[in-house]
Amino acid sequence: MKLFLFYLVPFVLFFWCSQVRLVQGRLLSIATKPDPKDAVATARWLVSLNFWGVLSTISTDLDGAPFGNVVSFSDGLPNQGIGIPYFYLTTLDPTARHALKDGRASLTVSEYPLGTCGKIDPENPTCSKITLTGKLKLVDEESEEAEFSRNALFSKHSEMMGNC
Amino acid sequence: MKLFLFYLVPFVLFFWCSQVRLVQGRLLSIATKPDPKDAVATARWLVSLNFWGVLSTISTDLDGAPFGNVVSFSDGLPNQGIGIPYFYLTTLDPTARHALKDGRASLTVSEYPLGTCGKIDPENPTCSKITLTGKLKLVDEESEEAEFSRNALFSKHSEMMGNC
Numbered sequence: 572m573k574l575f576l577f578y579l580v581p582f583v584l585f586f587w588c589s590q591v592r593l594v595q596g597r598l599l600s601i602a603t604k605p606d607p608k609d610a611v612a613t614a615r616w617l618v619s620l621n622f623w624g625v626l627s628t629i630s631t632d633l634d635g636a637p638f639g640n641v642v643s644f645s646d647g648l649p650n651q652g653i654g655i656p657y658f659y660l661t662t663l664d665p666t667a668r669h670a671l672k673d674g675r676a677s678l679t680v681s682e683y684p685l686g687t688c689g690k691i692d693p694e695n696p697t698c699s700k701i702t703l704t705g706k707l708k709l710v711d712e713e714s715e716e717a718e719f720s721r722n723a724l725f726s727k728h729s730e731m732m733g734n735c
Numbered sequence: 736m737k738l739f740l741f742y743l744v745p746f747v748l749f750f751w752c753s754q755v756r757l758v759q760g761r762l763l764s765i766a767t768k769p770d771p772k773d774a775v776a777t778a779r780w781l782v783s784l785n786f787w788g789v790l791s792t793i794s795t796d797l798d799g800a801p802f803g804n805v806v807s808f809s810d811g812l813p814n815q816g817i818g819i820p821y822f823y824l825t826t827l828d829p830t831a832r833h834a835l836k837d838g839r840a841s842l843t844v845s846e847y848p849l850g851t852c853g854k855i856d857p858e859n860p861t862c863s864k865i866t867l868t869g870k871l872k873l874v875d876e877e878s879e880e881a882e883f884s885r886n887a888l889f890s891k892h893s894e895m896m897g898n899c
Contacts, residue, residue, distance in 0.1 A: 623857035625789035625843045627801035630868070637791035637801040639843035639866055643858035659858075679789045679803035684848045692894045693787035694807035694823075702803055704794070730856045 577658045577670060577707045578720060579626075579678055604687060607697065617680055617701050619652035622727045624680040626658065628669035628707070640666040643731070644678065645723040656703065657710070657720040659731050674706035741822045741834060741871045742884060743790075743842055768851060771861065781844055781865050783816035786891045788844040790822065792833035792871070804830040807895070808842065809887040820867065821874070821884040823895050838870040 605612035623643045630638040642660065646652035656678055660667035670676065681700045682688050688698035710717050725732050769776035787807045794802040806824065810816035820842055824831035834840065845864045846852050852862035874881050889896050 623845070623847060625791070625803050625845075627789070627791040627803040627841070627843075629799075629801055633868060635793075635799070636839040636868055637793055637803075637841050638868060639789050639791040639801075639803050639841045641843060641845040641847070641857055641864040643856055675800040677791070677801050677803045679791075679805060681787070681789075681805040683787060683805070692807055692892050693805055694892070695894060700805040704797060704800055704802060728856050728858070730859060 577660055577667070578710055578716075579656050579658070579676060579703060579705050579707055607699065613699055614701050615652070615654065617682055617699055618646055618654060618656065618703070619650070620685060621680045623684075624656075624678050626666055626707075627677045627679065628666050629673045629675055630665065630669055631672050632665065638665060638669060639679075640664065642666065642678075643724075643728045645720075645727045647723045648726045657723050658707075659724050659728075670707040671709075674708060676707045677702050677704040679703075741824055741831070742874055742880075743820050743822070743840060743867060743869050743871055771863065777863055778865055779816070779818065781846055781863055782810055782818060782820065782867070783814070784849060785844045787848075788820075788842050790830055790871075791841045791843065792830050793837045793839055794829065794833055795836050796829065802829060802833060803843075804828065806830065806842075807888075807892045809884075809891045811887045812890045821887050822871075823888050823892075834871040835873075838872060840871045841866050841868040843867075 603616075605616055607613055622645065623641065625639040626642040626644075627637050627639040630636050642658055644656040644658050646654055646656050660670070662668050662671070679700065679702045681693055682698050683693040688695075691698045710720055767780075769780055771777055786809065787805065789803045790806040790808075791801050791803040794800050806822055808820040808822050810818055810820050824834070826832050826835070843864065843866045845857060846862050847857040852859075855862045874884055
């Protein structure tokens with residue numbers, strides 16, 4: 572089984588928390604939950620603390636329909652996230668096959684699984700959620716980035732080490 | 736604020752649990768976790784017990800890129816799911832705007848938030864996940880189906896009642 576390292580180059584982040592916000596740029600992680608009114612800090616917190624989400628790609632098998640898949644990701648070592656999510660995917664799975672043909676993708680992450688939304692509904696705008704939209708790129712296996720991304724992924728997903 | 740009732744007409748279900756399976760058809764809910772080897776029963780269980788997921792649409796604002804969004808859904812009253820997920824969306828949100836232009840969509844649900852995966856990674860194939868791919872259709876507000884879908888949604892998402 573061949574596994575591929577991918578990263579998502581985010582060019583737009585859609586972020587909801589009380590209201591729709593649009594933020595751009597490279598993110599750094601933070602450990603404690605920020606004031607919900609601080610959209611950028613909450614976005615950083617949300618991406619950094621979460622370790623799984625839904626990666627949506629364009630399905631070439633289904634005439635260009637969108638296809639979401641549950642994936643694990645990491646944007647760096649714990650509390651050292653850089654805001655670029657890395658993935659370890661196999662072409663046994665449609666998502667990696669789609670990405671190799673058309674890199675357009677979005678990664679969607681919810682605050683709900685963190686347990687910090689309390690009894691609020693997951694669709695309630697005060698239960699924060701983020702969609703990173705961009706392009707999936709293959710990491711050069713021999714590069715320093717590959718080393719970085721493996722460390723980032725393995726530090727949060729120890730099961731992935733068994734696939735190396 | 737105008738809210739719209741949508742339902743997803745699933746024509747393909749991709750389901751992972753130990754291995755990739757393909758199942759088709761209308762689903763009925765079941766209350767207890769089935770044997771993971773029974774892909775169809777596990778799919779029914781997964782959709783019926785979960786009440787939120789990621790709905791992916793085609794973003795007309797982003798030149799057809801996929802766009803995943805956290806949504807709440809219901810396929811019926813508790814323990815009476817019919818396998819067709821219903822949503823209550825607003826056009827303040829990109830997903831509903833996309834759906835009104837291009838209904839192609841997928842709904843992705845993970846077992847992980849249910850807490851039944853234990854310490855297994857969310858990407859591990861034994862932590863089940865499902866992707867329903869199909870078309871989002873608007874429910875006729877005056878139809879019996881609208882009444883059914885409101886009851887289905889409100890029984891699992893009481894906050895939505897405040898939007899009627």
